[in-house]
Amino acid sequence: MFQKLGSKLTLAVGLIVLVTISIFAYFNTRADNRSLLAEVERHANQLSEAVKSGTEYDMLLNQRERIHETIKRMGTQSSIQRIRIMNKAGAVIYSSDPGEIGTMVDKNAESCYRCHSADRPLERLAMRDRTRVFRVHPDSGRTLGIINPIYNTPSCSQAACHAHPASQVVLGVLDVTLPLAAVDKDIRSSQVDVVLLAVGAILALSFIIGLLVTRWVTRPVRELVAATRHVAGGDLSYVIPETRDDELGMLARSFNNMTRKLSEARLQLFQSDKLASLGRLAAGVAHEINNPLTGVLTYSSFLLKRTKDQPEVQEDLKVIVRETIRSREIVKSLLDFARQSVPRKSSADLHEIIARAATVVDNQLSLNHVTLVKALGSDVPHVTVDGNQLQQVFINLFVNAVDAIGPGGGTITVTTSRLRLSPVGITQIKKAQCPKRHSLINADVRIDGKPSIRIKVRSDGSEGFVYLDPMYGKTRHQFGLPPDVTKAIQVTCPDCSASLLVDGAICPDCGSAIFAFEVPTKGMVEGCTNRACTWQSWSALDESGDREFVEMRVADTGGGIAKEDIPRLFEPFYSTKGQKGTGLGLAVIWGIIDNHNGTITVESAPGAGTTFAIRLPVEP
Amino acid sequence: MKPTRDILVIDDEPVITRAVERVCRAEGLSVAIADSAAAAAIELGQCGYRLIICDIMMADVDGFGFLETLGRKGIRTPVIMSTGMSTTENAVRALSSGAIDFIAKPFSADELLTAVHRGLNYGKIQDASQGVTPLAPRLSLAYVPCPPKYYRLGYASWVSVEGSGTVLVGVSDLFLKTIDGVQSVSLASADEEIVQGSPCATITSPDGVEHGVLSPVSGRIVATNPVLAATPTVVERDPYFQGWLYRVLPADLEYALHYLTSCSSDRL
Numbered sequence: 001m002f003q004k005l006g007s008k009l010t011l012a013v014g015l016i017v018l019v020t021i022s023i024f025a026y027f028n029t030r031a032d033n034r035s036l037l038a039e040v041e042r043h044a045n046q047l048s049e050a051v052k053s054g055t056e057y058d059m060l061l062n063q064r065e066r067i068h069e070t071i072k073r074m075g076t077q078s079s080i081q082r083i084r085i086m087n088k089a090g091a092v093i094y095s096s097d098p099g100e101i102g103t104m105v106d107k108n109a110e111s112c113y114r115c116h117s118a119d120r121p122l123e124r125l126a127m128r129d130r131t132r133v134f135r136v137h138p139d140s141g142r143t144l145g146i147i148n149p150i151y152n153t154p155s156c157s158q159a160a161c162h163a164h165p166a167s168q169v170v171l172g173v174l175d176v177t178l179p180l181a182a183v184d185k186d187i188r189s190s191q192v193d194v195v196l197l198a199v200g201a202i203l204a205l206s207f208i209i210g211l212l213v214t215r216w217v218t219r220p221v222r223e224l225v226a227a228t229r230h231v232a233g234g235d236l237s238y239v240i241p242e243t244r245d246d247e248l249g250m251l252a253r254s255f256n257n258m259t260r261k262l263s264e265a266r267l268q269l270f271q272s273d274k275l276a277s278l279g280r281l282a283a284g285v286a287h288e289i290n291n292p293l294t295g296v297l298t299y300s301s302f303l304l305k306r307t308k309d310q311p312e313v314q315e316d317l318k319v320i321v322r323e324t325i326r327s328r329e330i331v332k333s334l335l336d337f338a339r340q341s342v343p344r345k346s347s348a349d350l351h352e353i354i355a356r357a358a359t360v361v362d363n364q365l366s367l368n369h370v371t372l373v374k375a376l377g378s379d380v381p382h383v384t385v386d387g388n389q390l391q392q393v394f395i396n397l398f399v400n401a402v403d404a405i406g407p408g409g410g411t412i413t414v415t416t417s418r419l420r421l422s423p424v425g426i427t428q429i430k431k432a433q434c435p436k437r438h439s440l441i442n443a444d445v446r447i448d449g450k451p452s453i454r455i456k457v458r459s460d461g462s463e464g465f466v467y468l469d470p471m472y473g474k475t476r477h478q479f480g481l482p483p484d485v486t487k488a489i490q491v492t493c494p495d496c497s498a499s500l501l502v503d504g505a506i507c508p509d510c511g512s513a514i515f516a517f518e519v520p521t522k523g524m525v526e527g528c529t530n531r532a533c534t535w536q537s538w539s540a541l542d543e544s545g546d547r548e549f550v551e552m553r554v555a556d557t558g559g560g561i562a563k564e565d566i567p568r569l570f571e572p573f574y575s576t577k578g579q580k581g582t583g584l585g586l587a588v589i590w591g592i593i594d595n596h597n598g599t600i601t602v603e604s605a606p607g608a609g610t611t612f613a614i615r616l617p618v619e620p
Numbered sequence: 621m622k623p624t625r626d627i628l629v630i631d632d633e634p635v636i637t638r639a640v641e642r643v644c645r646a647e648g649l650s651v652a653i654a655d656s657a658a659a660a661a662i663e664l665g666q667c668g669y670r671l672i673i674c675d676i677m678m679a680d681v682d683g684f685g686f687l688e689t690l691g692r693k694g695i696r697t698p699v700i701m702s703t704g705m706s707t708t709e710n711a712v713r714a715l716s717s718g719a720i721d722f723i724a725k726p727f728s729a730d731e732l733l734t735a736v737h738r739g740l741n742y743g744k745i746q747d748a749s750q751g752v753t754p755l756a757p758r759l760s761l762a763y764v765p766c767p768p769k770y771y772r773l774g775y776a777s778w779v780s781v782e783g784s785g786t787v788l789v790g791v792s793d794l795f796l797k798t799i800d801g802v803q804s805v806s807l808a809s810a811d812e813e814i815v816q817g818s819p820c821a822t823i824t825s826p827d828g829v830e831h832g833v834l835s836p837v838s839g840r841i842v843a844t845n846p847v848l849a850a851t852p853t854v855v856e857r858d859p860y861f862q863g864w865l866y867r868v869l870p871a872d873l874e875y876a877l878h879y880l881t882s883c884s885s886d887r888l
Binding site: 299304335 | 642646729
């Protein structure tokens with residue numbers, strides 16, 4: 001139980017309170033005790049003086065009976081235990097306890113000791129020294145006694161009654177004893193009060209501390225522990241409510257930030273893992289398929305060489321050789337996709353490519369009662385593309401469309417058109433470098449699937465990376481800095497710390513400093529150091545005007561795609577076809593289009609068919 | 621003296637070895653088959669060969685392991701590597717490990733034969749250069765070696781680093797000798813990307829056969845040699861200077877150089 005932070009804190013606070021209150025109570029009780037005793041002492045002294053002066057006259061007149069009576073009466077008061085007068089020899093002459101009269105008091109007894117301890121008795125004593133606190137029996141209550149010496153005065157020595165010689169200083173002593181029961185009772189009750197106060201304070205403080213610890217520490221810590229369990233169990237989407245501003249609130253926020261980063265990293269890992277599996281698969285497929293293909297290609301091309309005099313065989317053999325070579329290119333493109341290599345581009349007629357692709361799937365179309373409608377634009381220019389790869393794209397799209405349409409039959413419509421678009425928002429920055437020519441491109445952090453541009457930013461003691469959106473004109477940057485850091489003071493290359501700030505230049509939108517990096521052969525891209533500002537400038541692009549694109553749309557009348565499937569459509573191994581598909585088709589298409597600096601988008605709704613739109617830049 | 625045959629084909633796929641045997645026999649070449657590196661070693665012990673065609677992906681010892689064994693045994697028979705894993709990495713690695721050529725599977729009969737033809741010629745030229753003595757090194761050399769400070773991929777293509785961050789790319793004299801001369805040169809155009817280990821140009825020899833030149837670097841072509849369109853024979857006359865093919869902005873020169881052989885070291 002005392003392992004818990006709350007219990008430990010409560011225990012510690014309780015102990016501190018206990019010690020403090022104990023020390024306080026000790027001194028307080030002692031002071032109380034003293035002042036009460038002093039009060040009683042003063043009272044006893046007054047009483048003693050009163051007895052002395054009350055009996056003085058009778059003594060002078062030697063009225064012994066009266067003195068006896070006075071002392072007896074006074075002694076009956078409950079606040080007085082005993083009054084007695086002893087002569088110099090120690091014999092009790094008068095006493096409120098008549099049985100005592102005539103007895104001798106031992107001079108060494110406790111009440112006489114003060115004066116009689118030395119050889120010659122002392123004659124004068126301070127009041128404090130004349131009082132004593134003692135117990136008559138060990139088990140009886142405390143008693144306070146005060147000795148009051150009766151000094152020889154001229155009136156005594158000259159009295160006619162009985163002569164006290166003038167040389168005598170002290171004639172006898174008056175001893176008054178008072179019970180301390182009432183005082184002791186007061187002291188005890190005040191001690192009980194203090195103990196009760198201490199216990200009450202400890203309990204109340206412990207309770208309050210426990211309550212606060214539970215509220216401020218235990219509960220948020222428990223939430224954090226629960227969150228770590230969720231995360232350990234693989235649920236990276238678990239979020240702790242960020243309602244607090246204290247250190248634990250900071251911990252919660254940074255925990256949430258961590259899980260967010262982790263889930264992003266996991267997603268990327270997952271993706272790259274999938275791509276790696278795709279690479280392995282492609283490698284395996286390539287090896288396995290290329291060996292039999294070698295047999296086909298070698299023998300068919302060999303036959304082609306040897307049958308030059310048989311034109312009718314030659315035609316057939318040429319088809320075998322050509323298609324085998326195409327298969328070889330397909331396998332190679334699979335390998336190339338897995339390795340993201342550059343396509344082999346040449347200026348090509350897209351309509352011819354579409355026609356070639358249509359011929360390949362012709363059989364499949366007619367078997368499934370699918371009509372292919374071509375609505376090809378007349379002004380579509382030649383585009384620099386890898387013809388084989390693009391043919392692959394169309395074959396895949398047609399096959400997908402046939403699968404989507406199903407056995408009932410339907411229509412695939414291919415549309416091509418030429419369009420002009422502003423490059424802003426659709427141009428990807430694929431290369432970026434610092435003044436010392438270090439690449440700023442970071443493939444680990446991807447924004448919308450594209451490698452980001454990483455810069456190092458410092459501001460007021462915080463330092464971190466900012467991942468810029470590689471799509472020029474879009475500002476979906478990722479900030480590796482706390483959200484309260486709004487303005488960067490230093491922007492540097494993560495590799496060599498060369499500054500990227502542009503001296504003397506300010507952002508035309510907000511007046512903050514600006515930074516810049518180079519896109520090799522395409523000039524400088526500038527950005528604003530103010531996080532809230534979205535200003536960007538890339539003069540090469542801004543001034544180039546609209547760019548020409550060719551748009552190709554492949555629309556089918558199939559069942560359409562569920563909304564939740566659309567975002568994952570282009571991921572490798574993601575298939576909506578179940579056992580029928582490998583999940584590679586659209587991923588390969590995406591890779592090919594991306595390698596051509598193009599874009600592919602999909603519009604679909606269940607029951608409304610699917611349209612894939614591909615845009616390729618005319619100028620590569 | 622061991623009997624000599626023309627070609628030893630090593631592949632664990634019978635369909636490949638048979639196809640190669642068939643095609644080469646038809647050309648009048650003698651062919652032996654081995655289905656593993658171990659079988660090939662036995663075969664090499666019994667018989668001399670002018671050319672070896674070896675698969676990379678084999679069950680026990682792979683093609684690279686086999687190349688190493690040959691080097692250790694001091695067997696100087698030229699080796700052409702082949703694989704179904706036809707990645708440029710494999711091509712580059714094969715060439716930098718000492719293979720003279722790389723043919724990607726699947727290959728056609730013509731592709732195979734031109735490679736074999738070049739390989740046999742290469743062997744002949746090397747044999748002719750065997751008699752080189754310190755007294756008369758140049759006279760008896762059958763080809764002009766690539767100049768110092770150049771780098772070569774295999775024996776066929778070279779790279780020369782220029783001051784401005786670009787490199788010049790060309791073909792070696794030895795390669796041109798193996799194809800018996802140049803009839804025409806077909807180049808990629810400026811601004812295109814070329815990839816190390818992938819064909820970047822085609823040279824047609826006088827007999828009309830096309831020979832692909834594997835690029836020694838990856839990068840973007842800045843310019844092509846303007847002289848070659850009109851007079852492709854410049855390549856043959858001065859393959860290392862006037863006869864360059866491309867000026868290239870390399871994507872990662874350091875990485876590319878990792879797989880290239882320094883021509884300076886050839887002369888030691």
